[in-house]
Amino acid sequence: MAKNVGILAMEIYFPPTFVQQEALEAHDGASKGKYTIGLGQDCMAFCTEVEDVISMSLTAVTSLLEKYKIDPKQIGRLEVGSETVIDKSKSIKTFLMPIFEERGNTDIEGVDSTNACYGGTAALLNCVNWIESSSWDGRYGLVVCTDSAVYAEGPARPTGGAAAIAMLIGPDAPISFESKFRGSHMSHAYDFYKPNLTSEYPVVDGKLSQTCYLMALDSCYKSFCHKYERLEGKQFSLSDADYFIFHSPYNKLVQKSFARLLFNDFLRNASSVDAIAKEKLGPFSTLTGDESFQSRELEKASQQASKRLYDTKVQPTTLVPKQVGNTYTASLYAAFASLIHNKHSELTGKRVVLFSYGSGLTATMFSLRIHEVRHPFSLSNISTVMNVSGKLESRHEFTPRKFVETLKLMENRYGAKNFVTSKDSSLLSPGTYYLTEVDSMYRRFYAQKDRACIACENGSATNGH
Amino acid sequence: MAKNVGILAMEIYFPPTFVQQEALEAHDGASKGKYTIGLGQDCMAFCTEVEDVISMSLTAVTSLLEKYKIDPKQIGRLEVGSETVIDKSKSIKTFLMPIFEERGNTDIEGVDSTNACYGGTAALLNCVNWIESSSWDGRYGLVVCTDSAVYAEGPARPTGGAAAIAMLIGPDAPISFESKFRGSHMSHAYDFYKPNLTSEYPVVDGKLSQTCYLMALDSCYKSFCHKYERLEGKQFSLSDADYFIFHSPYNKLVQKSFARLLFNDFLRNASSVDAIAKEKLGPFSTLTGDESFQSRELEKASQQASKRLYDTKVQPTTLVPKQVGNTYTASLYAAFASLIHNKHSELTGKRVVLFSYGSGLTATMFSLRIHEVRHPFSLSNISTVMNVSGKLESRHEFTPRKFVETLKLMENRYGAKNFVTSKDSSLLSPGTYYLTEVDSMYRRFYAQKDRACIACENGSATNGH
Numbered sequence: 001m002a003k004n005v006g007i008l009a010m011e012i013y014f015p016p017t018f019v020q021q022e023a024l025e026a027h028d029g030a031s032k033g034k035y036t037i038g039l040g041q042d043c044m045a046f047c048t049e050v051e052d053v054i055s056m057s058l059t060a061v062t063s064l065l066e067k068y069k070i071d072p073k074q075i076g077r078l079e080v081g082s083e084t085v086i087d088k089s090k091s092i093k094t095f096l097m098p099i100f101e102e103r104g105n106t107d108i109e110g111v112d113s114t115n116a117c118y119g120g121t122a123a124l125l126n127c128v129n130w131i132e133s134s135s136w137d138g139r140y141g142l143v144v145c146t147d148s149a150v151y152a153e154g155p156a157r158p159t160g161g162a163a164a165i166a167m168l169i170g171p172d173a174p175i176s177f178e179s180k181f182r183g184s185h186m187s188h189a190y191d192f193y194k195p196n197l198t199s200e201y202p203v204v205d206g207k208l209s210q211t212c213y214l215m216a217l218d219s220c221y222k223s224f225c226h227k228y229e230r231l232e233g234k235q236f237s238l239s240d241a242d243y244f245i246f247h248s249p250y251n252k253l254v255q256k257s258f259a260r261l262l263f264n265d266f267l268r269n270a271s272s273v274d275a276i277a278k279e280k281l282g283p284f285s286t287l288t289g290d291e292s293f294q295s296r297e298l299e300k301a302s303q304q305a306s307k308r309l310y311d312t313k314v315q316p317t318t319l320v321p322k323q324v325g326n327t328y329t330a331s332l333y334a335a336f337a338s339l340i341h342n343k344h345s346e347l348t349g350k351r352v353v354l355f356s357y358g359s360g361l362t363a364t365m366f367s368l369r370i371h372e373v374r375h376p377f378s379l380s381n382i383s384t385v386m387n388v389s390g391k392l393e394s395r396h397e398f399t400p401r402k403f404v405e406t407l408k409l410m411e412n413r414y415g416a417k418n419f420v421t422s423k424d425s426s427l428l429s430p431g432t433y434y435l436t437e438v439d440s441m442y443r444r445f446y447a448q449k450d451r452a453c454i455a456c457e458n459g460s461a462t463n464g465h
Numbered sequence: 466m467a468k469n470v471g472i473l474a475m476e477i478y479f480p481p482t483f484v485q486q487e488a489l490e491a492h493d494g495a496s497k498g499k500y501t502i503g504l505g506q507d508c509m510a511f512c513t514e515v516e517d518v519i520s521m522s523l524t525a526v527t528s529l530l531e532k533y534k535i536d537p538k539q540i541g542r543l544e545v546g547s548e549t550v551i552d553k554s555k556s557i558k559t560f561l562m563p564i565f566e567e568r569g570n571t572d573i574e575g576v577d578s579t580n581a582c583y584g585g586t587a588a589l590l591n592c593v594n595w596i597e598s599s600s601w602d603g604r605y606g607l608v609v610c611t612d613s614a615v616y617a618e619g620p621a622r623p624t625g626g627a628a629a630i631a632m633l634i635g636p637d638a639p640i641s642f643e644s645k646f647r648g649s650h651m652s653h654a655y656d657f658y659k660p661n662l663t664s665e666y667p668v669v670d671g672k673l674s675q676t677c678y679l680m681a682l683d684s685c686y687k688s689f690c691h692k693y694e695r696l697e698g699k700q701f702s703l704s705d706a707d708y709f710i711f712h713s714p715y716n717k718l719v720q721k722s723f724a725r726l727l728f729n730d731f732l733r734n735a736s737s738v739d740a741i742a743k744e745k746l747g748p749f750s751t752l753t754g755d756e757s758f759q760s761r762e763l764e765k766a767s768q769q770a771s772k773r774l775y776d777t778k779v780q781p782t783t784l785v786p787k788q789v790g791n792t793y794t795a796s797l798y799a800a801f802a803s804l805i806h807n808k809h810s811e812l813t814g815k816r817v818v819l820f821s822y823g824s825g826l827t828a829t830m831f832s833l834r835i836h837e838v839r840h841p842f843s844l845s846n847i848s849t850v851m852n853v854s855g856k857l858e859s860r861h862e863f864t865p866r867k868f869v870e871t872l873k874l875m876e877n878r879y880g881a882k883n884f885v886t887s888k889d890s891s892l893l894s895p896g897t898y899y900l901t902e903v904d905s906m907y908r909r910f911y912a913q914k915d916r917a918c919i920a921c922e923n924g925s926a927t928n929g930h
Contacts, residue, residue, distance in 0.1 A: 088659035091580035115556035194553035195907035360555035442660035
């Protein structure tokens, strides 16, 4: 069986267009700090009319293949996680196939995985399993997480974002799975869903969603710890991992989540909880589960008690989610990209525990281990290729008014046919794909900035038109 | 690594309501034989207002677990393949979770796999890979294929159908994967897709879809044969498998597909092609690929040349697809269920080659091997539990007029909220789930005939309402 299977390389793409949360607060007439401190967010990226989940994933995949000099023929599996539905039957994966078809490779397994923000994790776990299975043919896997998170006007709107992440999967990876340490929690809930088929916007119950998230976190952590303890013969606590990465709809929930794990450690009497935490959390030890999710005092006390650990084990993972926003399936991996960006030189040997959550609901906590491997798959090269700082710095700020106008236009375009876009690629970096047209049969056409119209030509050719 | 991983058990459910294709022909004013001979179809099942893809899969899963006495705690992975979108974010898998939650099992990986009719195969391959991977925890996997295929009035309408199939996955299976013999063909095409988000009906180009299907079949077969030959050191031909099972939008395409494989064997000069076939196909040996897809004469000649082999290797797989119709993700497995139903006592040691196709497009040809295993997972017991004859015989025929009325009602209900159904379960068998209500928040409620309202109660409980 293949060993140390995991993530060999990563590329991240987010739109160059964003709005400041502070400006949005003022524009929305919200109290000062509601988005920046209340939600813990700095900026929010969004797609303009020339970008969507397909263009973003075309960009991320081609960029990863080019920068790592991976021949498209070397890919044996391609899976996409997304909750942004452009077509209810045709997968986003098939929109990416022209990249491979033009090199004569059509023998690529995998489709799209769907459940809210969890689809990317499902795709990733599937891809890793493939490489460990008897079906593996020796080629690389490729996982793409792509989403555009937009909300109707109201309190949820500042929790949007947009990004695509591509990950190359294979054996002997610098970021490998500790597959036996894994806990999932799956349940039937209506915390966030998209039943209104005519609208891109979800139906969301923010308070319920937060409770579902934290209950799923509790359940996954219990299961994760149980499996760890059974296999390792000792209790698991926060001290047994170097970093914790959370699905990040907004940063405040990440803070609450890590605090919640500390409270879990305290209740389980784990050895790592320090005296100060014991003192702060003591008064809450007799709360029922439900009470503990409702208690503001516990929330406050546990955040205070976990602050120091948070700064070390979580804060380095929060850059992109705070700057780009909630990117749904890409969110967890955008947080992971932040960790690589911030700490790539210090990660060898480290254990990273990740918590993936998708409303509805599906959640998994899993463990990765970092290894030193040779170029081009070294963490320092992954960091260089992703160029997070460069991408963040070269963005273009939109005013809230222009942001709202853009979303209005996109509302009208959602599910529409027979239109051409502005084809304005002036804000995009060279190599970025963008949407040019949706024809009368809803067929979508894309061009690549400063390149030949590859997707476009291929689209035509393979469509038989 | 787990050995002989594959399908341990199956259950099939289709609505008890159907229309005769012969009656539909007359009602539609189509020429006599257009649907029955032209398409090769006998009957078409459809959901009335009390059934949908969720109710059908609830029925199939609970029935499988009960009949095989599988404790819901023994399931470690649950994956759904479907192209019938009820919610764009919340997976069908989460609607099935109450079955497991009420037994205290929420640690179940897997979500929904999406690409047209291929999603079920993607789910199945993912589940098998999980069991062969280091992530496997020793429990069973469960794969559900569920779809309701409906078309706008017009030539595609008689190619509808509806069904759900549940498959239990594990090692030492009576139906195991020969994982190394597998060829996929994935490409960007617009042969059938669902871009109109407000309608349940697809956009479909029947002629293009047939060409895409047959081109994908060619490509998969080439790749399959290549891998077989590399590993086995000898050419593969139709004589090397006992049965061939095809995704079945309508039976005529299955006939054409098998004929096409024979033509492939002939072109590759495979030794198995008999003298009559050589003579009949000789005149077409110089056609280009494109010409060969367009040639009616070749189609006719190859169907004649393959008729005898078709009757032996394909016909036993066609019962349910002809009687129930196109069931999208469930179609291939409904054909497999037909084979088990017809031949369960003669299958030991046999090789079965399957071709899965999903428009858009994604396709895989793969190989299964049948083994004798002990009760309850013996093929004869699988056949008994599925009770295909009993289910077909106890159906209720609708007139075309009543069928059209039902589809009209369903058109209005698609994507709607705030309604109660008739709750008329009189045509349903005991144990069948049915839709009772969609509330003002689009939340869906189901009841089980002659049982307590389990899904309903669970739905409420886990929703926190």
